[in-house]
Amino acid sequence: MARIAVVAGDGIGPEVVTQALKVVDAVLPGVVETTEYDLGAARYHRTGEVLPDSVLTELAGHDAILLGAVGDPSVPPGVLERGLLLKLRFDFDQYVNLRPSRLWAGTTGPLATVKPGEVDLVVVREGTEGLYAGAGGALHRDTPAEVATEESLNTRHGVERVIRDAFARAARRERRKVTLVHKTNVLTHAGSLWARAFAAVAAEHPDVTTEYQHVDAAAMFLVTQPQRYDVVVTDNLFGDILTDIAAAVTGGIGLAASGSINPDGRYPSMFEPVHGSAPDIAGKGLADPVAAVLSAALLLEQLGHADAAVRVTEAVATELANRTPGEPLRTDEVGDRLAGYAAG
Amino acid sequence: MARIAVVAGDGIGPEVVTQALKVVDAVLPGVVETTEYDLGAARYHRTGEVLPDSVLTELAGHDAILLGAVGDPSVPPGVLERGLLLKLRFDFDQYVNLRPSRLWAGTTGPLATVKPGEVDLVVVREGTEGLYAGAGGALHRDTPAEVATEESLNTRHGVERVIRDAFARAARRERRKVTLVHKTNVLTHAGSLWARAFAAVAAEHPDVTTEYQHVDAAAMFLVTQPQRYDVVVTDNLFGDILTDIAAAVTGGIGLAASGSINPDGRYPSMFEPVHGSAPDIAGKGLADPVAAVLSAALLLEQLGHADAAVRVTEAVATELANRTPGEPLRTDEVGDRLAGYAAG
Ligand SMILES: CC(C)[C@H](C(=O)O)[C@@H](O)C(=O)O
């Protein structure tokens, strides 16, 4: 029995999570036990609490977390990001931030130069270091003499383990290629650490092709030649930016799934669609649950149910291939169809 | 008489710079006096020197610098970047890194969703602060205990002056809109400084529309809706990444111009095409000089020759509108045509 903590969250979060759990139940009946946790903007407004310690402790006792969406324009920026999402990533040592991007058959992206089926990449983004460490400060705030700093902290330990994960993933994929993205010509200290750790791990994987690109070049090539990427490994902030570009060229964040993974299994990993809470369409049954369902597939894979994960992913492929562009969808009908295909 | 220091540089640099100077001479005959400086990969290999102090002093005595391209795969990464390009930007206090992107009539970008003529934006990138400060270090290098840091340094002085420049530019444009891009929800100290300086300058420009976007969202919208941007102001590293995306969606860095500007006029500003030295096609007369010519137009504008700048830019528009896609071009023929149009 896998114990899943469900954080449905705000806006369309509950709607899409319901469908994701429906599909999981269809593909692995009775295998998953869920507990719901009320976190996000609504709870923050009601109680002033973002993530009480008692909840953090309870979450730690689960095998994985499935999150719908948290956030609302009414919450000051940073509160839920730092207090909930980043806190979970750091406290649960979720050092692999996994973000696959595929241009699915049946969908269209914004690029005239790329055909459906041609893009299938995954970004392995570092999740617990870099500029996200929260190391920074300010002096003489609100005066003309103000200075503000942000520090990127990078350890061999933290860098090597995420690179190791990227190579392990690449070794299981068809093209077996890893692209390191950094900015070694400007960020020389961190860049050198990343480059040396990358070279060391690459030496253990003679079967995996490697390349290096500066982040500005990678951002450009993701737009002009996204087909060239297989596995991309990069630091926390570069990964934040590159994964949104990858999502954009494959049809938008509406279809993008992500996992914040602790590969050691010491802490629960967390899976969530990249899209937000979309308050404008919340409660109307119009949200596309595909990103949440794909996130659930990543969850299943992480928990060792690789076959079930493939079936869910194939169900999504079938659903998208059969869609008529422009036709409105109903959240629950999509969930029903996906459950049917996946059980199939 | 305007005194221009010309750094033709490596690879295709000399070829494209020759055409740019030809066009300048056609539009403003006899107004520009040039001095050539031999800098770049070739000089580095020949003498071991990157930028001798004596040359730096001589460059400082000019009104502007026109640079072709420096670099070659044979030079270790960082040597010319830190030693030449970034040294000039920092020593000459070139705090406005100006990068316009237009999807010109007659050209095609990679986006199916955007028509020629619809994109006309300029990124005002900070050029002397942030993660480019070179503040960082490493401990326990080459051991499992290694830690490497990079520090982003931001001052109210440095941030406010570049934002001021962005608003001044926006006020002269048709749409009069400035988008601030940062990552205030994670980089809270620097982000807050940027946001407060932005709000303060915005208050002086009630006629200019403003918006804020996180860098990941901006990277995505540059791909899905580049039309929405007019003037974008952002920090040094974000600007590095966003300008390459903007170049990619408007047909690639082959057409992209840039200026590293000291608006105070205390030091010379530097203008250069965004493309590199392209050693593979160097010396063959195949390089497109348009990016160098557009960089020269930015130079003319900075030196107060606004009419001449417009004529050069219009010449490029005519050239691009008349091109037959796929037809090979000759560097000198393009230069001749542009000179003809510009002299008009
Ligand atoms: C919400 C924010 C803190 C987060 C990040 O920057 O990591 C988001 O952009 C993401 O990519 O998951």
Ligand SMILES: CC(C)[C@H](C(=O)O)[C@@H](O)C(=O)O
């Ligand atoms: C060459 C490099 C140092 C430079 C930068 O990062 O600024 C380049 O990418 C640019 O955009 O001008």
